[in-house]
Amino acid sequence: MLKLIQVEFLKLRRRKFIWLMLLAALFMPLAAVFYFSSVKGTGVDPIMFYKWTAFSYTPWIILPVVLGMLCTMLMYNENQYDMLKQLWIVPVNKMAYFFSKFAVVLVYSICFMLVTATASILTGVLSGYIPFDSESVLYLLRKCMEISLLTAFAVLPVLAVAAAQKGYILPVCLTLIYTFLGFILLMVNMYLHPLSSMTAIVMYDIPGVVFDQPLNIPAAFLCIGVWAAASAVLANVALVRRK
Amino acid sequence: MSDLVIETKKLTKIYGEQTAVNSVNLHVKPGRIYGLLGRNGAGKTTIMKMILGLTPITSGEVDVFGQNIKGHEKRIYPRIGAIIETPGFYPNLTGTENLEIFAKLRGTPQPNAVKNALEVVGLPYKDKKLFSKYSLGMKQRLGIANAILHDPELLILDEPTNGLDPIGIAEVRNFIKNLSVERGKTILISSHILSEISLLADDIGIIDHGVLLEESSMDELEKKNRKYIQLQVSDIPKASLILERQFHVTDYAVQDEHNLRLYDTALDMAAINKALVVQDVAVISSQICNDTLEDYFKQITGGAGIA
Numbered sequence: 001m002l003k004l005i006q007v008e009f010l011k012l013r014r015r016k017f018i019w020l021m022l023l024a025a026l027f028m029p030l031a032a033v034f035y036f037s038s039v040k041g042t043g044v045d046p047i048m049f050y051k052w053t054a055f056s057y058t059p060w061i062i063l064p065v066v067l068g069m070l071c072t073m074l075m076y077n078e079n080q081y082d083m084l085k086q087l088w089i090v091p092v093n094k095m096a097y098f099f100s101k102f103a104v105v106l107v108y109s110i111c112f113m114l115v116t117a118t119a120s121i122l123t124g125v126l127s128g129y130i131p132f133d134s135e136s137v138l139y140l141l142r143k144c145m146e147i148s149l150l151t152a153f154a155v156l157p158v159l160a161v162a163a164a165q166k167g168y169i170l171p172v173c174l175t176l177i178y179t180f181l182g183f184i185l186l187m188v189n190m191y192l193h194p195l196s197s198m199t200a201i202v203m204y205d206i207p208g209v210v211f212d213q214p215l216n217i218p219a220a221f222l223c224i225g226v227w228a229a230a231s232a233v234l235a236n237v238a239l240v241r242r243k
Numbered sequence: 244m245s246d247l248v249i250e251t252k253k254l255t256k257i258y259g260e261q262t263a264v265n266s267v268n269l270h271v272k273p274g275r276i277y278g279l280l281g282r283n284g285a286g287k288t289t290i291m292k293m294i295l296g297l298t299p300i301t302s303g304e305v306d307v308f309g310q311n312i313k314g315h316e317k318r319i320y321p322r323i324g325a326i327i328e329t330p331g332f333y334p335n336l337t338g339t340e341n342l343e344i345f346a347k348l349r350g351t352p353q354p355n356a357v358k359n360a361l362e363v364v365g366l367p368y369k370d371k372k373l374f375s376k377y378s379l380g381m382k383q384r385l386g387i388a389n390a391i392l393h394d395p396e397l398l399i400l401d402e403p404t405n406g407l408d409p410i411g412i413a414e415v416r417n418f419i420k421n422l423s424v425e426r427g428k429t430i431l432i433s434s435h436i437l438s439e440i441s442l443l444a445d446d447i448g449i450i451d452h453g454v455l456l457e458e459s460s461m462d463e464l465e466k467k468n469r470k471y472i473q474l475q476v477s478d479i480p481k482a483s484l485i486l487e488r489q490f491h492v493t494d495y496a497v498q499d500e501h502n503l504r505l506y507d508t509a510l511d512m513a514a515i516n517k518a519l520v521v522q523d524v525a526v527i528s529s530q531i532c533n534d535t536l537e538d539y540f541k542q543i544t545g546g547a548g549i550a
Contacts, residue, residue: 007344014335014373082331085297086389090348091320 004092004100008074012104017073021066025112028062029053029119036129044129046136047207053120054113054140055206059147060183063112064195067105067155068175074101075162075171094239098163098232105159106152113148117141146202153228154182154194160231164238191216197223247306248273248397248429249294254303256289256453263289265453266303271431271446276423278444279433280540286453287433291327291401294431307397321349324395326403330386334375338366338385341374342392349393360388363418379406387415391422398422400432404439416443441536451544464539472505472512473532477525479503489518501527 012018032053036044078084087097117140124130158178162171182195190196190213197220203209204217249271256264264286271277279287292298294305296312305312312319332341342357353359358368364384377385383406390398403419404412420443422428434440440447447464449457457464476482479500486492486505494506508531516526 003347003350007347010340010344010347011333011336013340077333081334082328083333085292085295085327086331086345087348088297089295089320089323089325090345091316092348 001096001100004096005103008100008104009107011077015073018070018108021069022112022115024062024066025058025115026119028056028058029116029123032120032129033123033127037127044124046124046130046133047139049124049130050120050136050140050143051206051208053123054116054144055147055203058113058116059151059202060186060195060199061179063109063147063151064155064179064182065175066112067109067151068158068179069172070105070108071101071155071159071162072168072171072175074104075159075165076168079166095232095236098159098235098239101163102152102156102159105155106149109148109152110145113144114141117144143202143206147198150198150201150224151195153224154198156228156231157194157234160235160238163235187212189213191219191223194224194227197221246273247271248308249277249431250306251290251294252304252306254290254293254305255301256286256293256298257301263453264293267450267453267455268458269448269455270458271429273429274423274427275445276419276430276432276443277446277448278440279431279448279450280437280440281433281435281450282544283435285435285450287435287450288328288401289453290450291325291399291431291433295323295325295327295399297327321393322396323399324390324393324397325399325401326383326386326390327399327401329379329405330382330389332374332382332385332389335373337370337373338377338381338388339369341385342389345389346392351393353394356392356394360392363391364388365414380408380411383407384411384415396429398428398430398432400430402434403432404434404436412439419443437537437540449540449543456543464536470506470508470531470533472508472510472529474503474505474515474529475501475527476503476519477501477527478523481522482519482524485518485522485524486515490515504532 032049035052036049078087120140121132121137125132158171158175161174165171179195182193185193186196186199190200190211200211200215200220201217204211204215247270249269251267251269254264254267254269255262267286267290269290279290281287289298293300294307294312296316307319308322310319332338333344336344338361339357342360346356361368364387366381366384366388374382374385383403387400387403390400400419404415407415416439419430419432423430423445432440432443441461444461446460447458448455474482479497482503483495483497486495490510492505492507492510495503496506497503512529516529519526
């Protein structure tokens, strides 16, 4: 398995788009500079600033879309260049193959949120809106880790669909629908969709966040777990069929 | 246990209503080159895919190294190197990087495995050229390098000379031959190019419309190919009459309005020529010929020839 994960990273050499997608991590921190300059001014509470830069649209929309694109790219390239039959006769275990892709998504998700966290600190402190405070920085890093880990698990259904498809159109469309559905269901039932469940887990202790539904963390984990398990089963069936 | 490297029993593949492979019994012996010859779409690739477990079998059985591949993948696959259709690699990586990925996945123990495999196929080691910039011939060579990377006992090569120039074809042919002769590898190779198979194979299987029409060694096939006397004359009906009445020849075939074949090569040709000329049938030529593999292919497939 470790060998497969190493190989997955080797395959990403010279893939410029992977690096370009990381730029999306800078979007909210940079937008915050303009927002706070015109609306709030200086002396903002660091947690409030980070809530805006790292805990809002980044986990709800930006990170899931970026990870969905990454899932599609990881699976589509091997299909496009007819690599699977060469891998199967190595032999490569189909589930190990799927989870090695997931490992890439997980590491990428962590990197993405670390870039967001770093950019949030730099934009906030350098622009003078927030003071540098180690407690709030640690809080930011902890939350970013939670977001990155849970979002990676929450996009497993997209990875499974990408594994089941030869093309990229369906997985890309699904990424967009899946992301926005998660956002919409956040206001209806948080425990139906992995992304809204992820929001429930991550946001419950962020000051100023109010949920209009009763908070049920075990149900949120259960939702993510059930979808992840179903995704793994779908991926296994699809990869076995797709010999 | 069978001493065959590959054995298929009534191997059948049906796609919808189309039978791609019909009850094929293939026997690949150790240390020999088995040439699977057939036109495009005859079912060669499907057979190879079924042998490798890359496509489900509709009915029948496949044994590789005496075992069914299903359930024994971890034991059997490391003993096989294969190219199926055009080999695909990662376009953003160089040839060396691509092979290093497969060496890592296979856990190839030899430190110079990648370098050696590239040397065998005549590709540079640690070259900076990306796979996306490779010519078709270079891609094919890299595919072969990948197939031999882990020094497998059995090579399954689906049209390995596709896209190669004539010199490349000769080079690939030579090293495939060497792999069999010098290193005792068993090779199953498919091609629609008859000359390729006839120059390489020790055993041959002729497949047409999914049916294995013939399976024999090249030596047997050469023996089987009939010798005959090709006679070119001015008047076929009259010549036929003379041959039948005067020489009691019945085993002959009229080719066209000037050519006929006599399958009894022990006939007294001097006497036949003389009799024909005396009875006003001009003899344009007469020579002893041997059926080529192409003639044989035409004969058993009952159709047009092959490249």
